[in-house]
Amino acid sequence: MAEPRLLVNVEKRLAGFHLQARLMVEAEILVLFGPSGAGKTTLLNAVAGLTTPDSGEIALDGALLFRKGYPGRSVSVPARKRGMGYVFQAHALFPHMTALENVGYALWREADWRQRALALLERVDLAHLTDRYPDELSGGQQQRVAIARALATNPKVLLLDEPFSALDSAVRERLQNDLRAIQIELGLIVLYVTHRLEDAFALGQRLAVIREGCVEQVGPIEEVFRRPASARVAEVMGVRNLFRVRVADVTPAAAVLDWEGLRLEAPAEALVPGTEVIAYIQPEDIKVLYPDRPVGSAVQANQVDGVVIASQANAGARTLRVELLANGQIVELRFPSYSYAPLGLLPGERVRLSLRKAALAVLSSDEGAHAPTKTDRRSPTSVDSRGI
Amino acid sequence: MSWHAVLLSVQVTAVASCIILVCGLGLGLLLARTSFWGKSVVETAANLPLVLPPSVVGYYLLLLLGRGGPFYEWLGLRLLFTWPAAALASAVVGLPLMIQASRAALASVDPTLEQAARTLGSTETEVLWRVTFPLARRGILAGLLLGAARALGEFGATLMVAGDIPGRTQTLPLAIYDAIQNRQYDLASQMVLLMTGLAFFTLWAVRRIEQPRGRGTANHGEIALLARRG
Numbered sequence: 001m002a003e004p005r006l007l008v009n010v011e012k013r014l015a016g017f018h019l020q021a022r023l024m025v026e027a028e029i030l031v032l033f034g035p036s037g038a039g040k041t042t043l044l045n046a047v048a049g050l051t052t053p054d055s056g057e058i059a060l061d062g063a064l065l066f067r068k069g070y071p072g073r074s075v076s077v078p079a080r081k082r083g084m085g086y087v088f089q090a091h092a093l094f095p096h097m098t099a100l101e102n103v104g105y106a107l108w109r110e111a112d113w114r115q116r117a118l119a120l121l122e123r124v125d126l127a128h129l130t131d132r133y134p135d136e137l138s139g140g141q142q143q144r145v146a147i148a149r150a151l152a153t154n155p156k157v158l159l160l161d162e163p164f165s166a167l168d169s170a171v172r173e174r175l176q177n178d179l180r181a182i183q184i185e186l187g188l189i190v191l192y193v194t195h196r197l198e199d200a201f202a203l204g205q206r207l208a209v210i211r212e213g214c215v216e217q218v219g220p221i222e223e224v225f226r227r228p229a230s231a232r233v234a235e236v237m238g239v240r241n242l243f244r245v246r247v248a249d250v251t252p253a254a255a256v257l258d259w260e261g262l263r264l265e266a267p268a269e270a271l272v273p274g275t276e277v278i279a280y281i282q283p284e285d286i287k288v289l290y291p292d293r294p295v296g297s298a299v300q301a302n303q304v305d306g307v308v309i310a311s312q313a314n315a316g317a318r319t320l321r322v323e324l325l326a327n328g329q330i331v332e333l334r335f336p337s338y339s340y341a342p343l344g345l346l347p348g349e350r351v352r353l354s355l356r357k358a359a360l361a362v363l364s365s366d367e368g369a370h371a372p373t374k375t376d377r378r379s380p381t382s383v384d385s386r387g388i
Numbered sequence: 389m390s391w392h393a394v395l396l397s398v399q400v401t402a403v404a405s406c407i408i409l410v411c412g413l414g415l416g417l418l419l420a421r422t423s424f425w426g427k428s429v430v431e432t433a434a435n436l437p438l439v440l441p442p443s444v445v446g447y448y449l450l451l452l453l454g455r456g457g458p459f460y461e462w463l464g465l466r467l468l469f470t471w472p473a474a475a476l477a478s479a480v481v482g483l484p485l486m487i488q489a490s491r492a493a494l495a496s497v498d499p500t501l502e503q504a505a506r507t508l509g510s511t512e513t514e515v516l517w518r519v520t521f522p523l524a525r526r527g528i529l530a531g532l533l534l535g536a537a538r539a540l541g542e543f544g545a546t547l548m549v550a551g552d553i554p555g556r557t558q559t560l561p562l563a564i565y566d567a568i569q570n571r572q573y574d575l576a577s578q579m580v581l582l583m584t585g586l587a588f589f590t591l592w593a594v595r596r597i598e599q600p601r602g603r604g605t606a607n608h609g610e611i612a613l614l615a616r617r618g
Contacts, residue, residue: 050503079506086507092500096522105518106508153509 006157006189010046010056010066019043019053019213029183029190031204031221033197034236039213040193041089044159047191048086049079060156060189084157085150089165091142093134099145100130106152120148124178140171147179157189165196176202197238201278209233222278240332242280247271254301254357260327265301266360277362283319283334285359288343289352299354306331308349313337320345322353331355390575392555393563394582397540400471400559404478404539409532411479412486416531417516419487420494438484442544449477449549467549471557474550478542482535489534493527494520530594537590541583 004024012019019039023030032040045051046066047058055069065082067075093102104117121127124144134142143163150158160179164172180203183190192203200207200221207221216236217229224233225242234240245257245264250273254265257279264279271277287299295303306322309330313319320333333353345351419431437445451457453473459465467473497520505515521528543561550557552566560579567576 045503048507050506079503080509080511082507084507086504088500088504090500092498092504094501094504094519094523105505106510108518149504149508 005061006047007057007059008043008047010043010053010058011069012042012046012051012053012056014042017042017213019046021046021210021213021215023191023208023215023218025189025191027183027187027189028205029180029192029203030218031200031207032191032193032210033200033204033207034195034210036195038195038210040195040210041161042213043210044086044161044191044193047157048084048159049077049082050086052076082157083153083155084159085153085155087143087146087150087158087160087163089162091134091146091163093142093145093149095134098131098133099126099137099141102134102145103148103152105149117148117152120152121145123151123182124148138171139167140175143167143175144178147175147182151182151186155188157191158183159191159193161193162195163192164199165194172199173202179203209236211236225278240280240283241286242278243329245277245279247273247275247277249273255362257360257362260329262304262324262326262329264355264360265357266362267358269362271362279360279362281331281355281360283332285356286331286333287354287356288320288333288335288340288345289354290343291352295354298358299356301357302355302360304353304355306351306353308345308347308351311345311347318345322351324353390554390558390560390563390567390579393558393560393579396471396474396556396558397560400475400478400546401536401540403472403475404482404542405532405536407475407479408482408486408535408539412483412531412535413490413528415483415487416490416494416528420491434487435484437481442481442542443548445480446477446545446548449473449480449545453549469549469551469553469557471550474542474546474557474559477545477549478539481542481545482537482539485538486531486535489531490524490528493524493531496527497523526597530597533590533594533597537587540586 004026006023006025008021008023008025010019010021017037017039019042021039021043023043032043034040042051046053046056049065053066053068056066057064057070058066060082064075065077067073093099094105097105099121100114100117103120104113107113107116110116118127118130121130124147126141126144126148129137129141132141134145137145146163164175167175176199179190179192182188192199194200204221206219207224208218209216209224211232216233217224222242222244225237243259245259247255248258248263249256250268250271252268254267255269255271257264257266257277259279266279289295289299289303304324304326306324308320309323310321311318316337317334318337318339320335321330322333323330331353343351415434419427419434450468453459453465453467453476455461459467467476501519501523502515505519510518541561542559543565546557546559547562552558552562554563554566558566560583564576564579564583567573567579
């Protein structure tokens with residue numbers, strides 16, 4: 001890995017909140033992920049120079065943008081000189097300017113600002129709407145103007161604060177793909193703040209989990225999922241049973257996935273055979289099969305054997321961790337504590353499970369060629385009586 | 389019609405409006421964007437001319453402009469009983485309306501837009517001129533019109549600092565007073581009609597300015613009522 005291009009190490013105390021963040025970013029999309037109020041926006045604003053941290057250092061390509069409370073001269077480069085594009089949550093377009101004037105805002109001293117702004121609008125496919133005011137544009141168009149505007153200063157860094165959260169999923173996917181293309185084309189350092197897991201998967205190469213002002217873990221997204229550094233991270237991520245699989249075959253009836261030697265069936269989807277994808281299943285959707293009873297059709301597929309390695313009961317629910325014999329991976333199950341009473345399910349016992357085919361979801365492909373989709377999942381509260 | 393008085397009123401109101409625009413916008417910005425120790429005292433003091441009797445405002449202005457006052461001693465300006473004193477008195481009573489309106493309009497501008505401008509390379513001055521003021525323009529213009537209308541109608545304080553010298557410091561409201569004193573009721577009613585028309589037009593224009601999107605406006609019904617005082 002090359003020398004990190006953007007270094008952030010800042011600390012800021014607000015009422016009832018303490019931000020302590022350390023990040024090293026390449027020319028990549030780094031997703032800042034965490035629940036609302038975790039300090040993601042504050043961190044972004046500190047990088048942009050819109051808030052002043054109490055102490056810390058921020059450096060871009062070796063140039064110091066901010067330093068306070070560290071050995072050496074204190075530095076605080078104002079936001080206008082940091083050369084960072086910022087896309088705000090509610091787009092923040094200037095309502096008194098047309099799309100073209102918004103994009104050309106930063107270029108107003110240039111004689112050719114019109115042509116340059118137009119070229120930027122063309123890049124986001126909005127060259128036909130130059131004279132519209134923001135309130136005459138759709139949400140997706142507004143956000144594309146905002147991206148074009150942020151690129152007008154030729155920034156090295158692009159900061160995005162939940163930019164697509166107000167958009168519907170089709171528009172969001174399209175913009176995410178556009179953003180990936182722009183990042184690669186311009187070699188941008190992108191910090192992307194979101195609290196939505198789908199966004200993280202659709203966009204990010206790496207993920208920084210932020211919780212209560214602290215960066216808990218940074219790493220490739222699926223690694224953070226598979227090996228959360230702490231229970232706190234696992235809790236923030238919210239999703240268990242996430243695994244990297246290869247698409248073995250796609251038939252009209254099912255998508256066959258290969259999970260390190262274990263063949264699993266998922267609902268048929270437009271997947272490309274041979275590609276690697278991330279799949280997951282909610283703990284509620286893994287059923288335990290009784291050895292002495294007929295197996296219902298809903299849990300016919302994806303039967304696997306495993307050994308219980310941990311069992312934990314709380315608040316009327318029981319959580320089981322089972323190591324699968326076929327590939328040595330661990331899955332987590334959750335069910336009401338009254339279920340499966342005849343079975344002991346104590347650690348060390350062998351069990352037969354079914355990963356419900358209908359609930360096996362594919363999150364995203366690595367290349368981003370396939371948009372994140374979720375199969376229609378039953379509500380976890382409904383119990384499949386035939387499986388019990 | 390006393391055309392001297394009309395022209396003088398126009399002149400006094402124009403100069404007063406300039407003072408109101410600059411000072412009112414500055415103070416409005418200060419109050420909308422900063423917090424400092426004693427801010428509420430400053431705010432209250434800025435509104436005082438709305439409620440003080442004109443004679444009290446006039447008295448303060450006499451202290452300011454007269455012998456021993458800063459304008460006289462430090463700046464060497466002999467302003468008492470000249471039309472600039474009338475302009476100053478008019479500006480002082482019109483100023484609170486402008487401060488309130490521009491303050492509300494400036495405070496209603498989304499700070500995120502200003503942040504966006506900063507990330508796009510704008511200095512603070514550029515942010516003001518290219519984002520904040522344009523977005524607050526309706527409120528600012530409404531405040532300026534109300535302030536100007538109030539300045540045009542100023543009577544009491546003007547009388548105290550500029551006197552009532554026909555052709556030199558006699559503005560329309562003073563001319564009306566004189567006409568009634570001299571029982572020239574026809575003359576008085578002409579000027580009364582003119583004043584009423586101007587005031588009506590101004591308030592109507594303020595309504596029009598504020599209506600379309602209502603961005604950056606305060607409760608001007610209240611301010612308009614206050615404007616009729618004094």
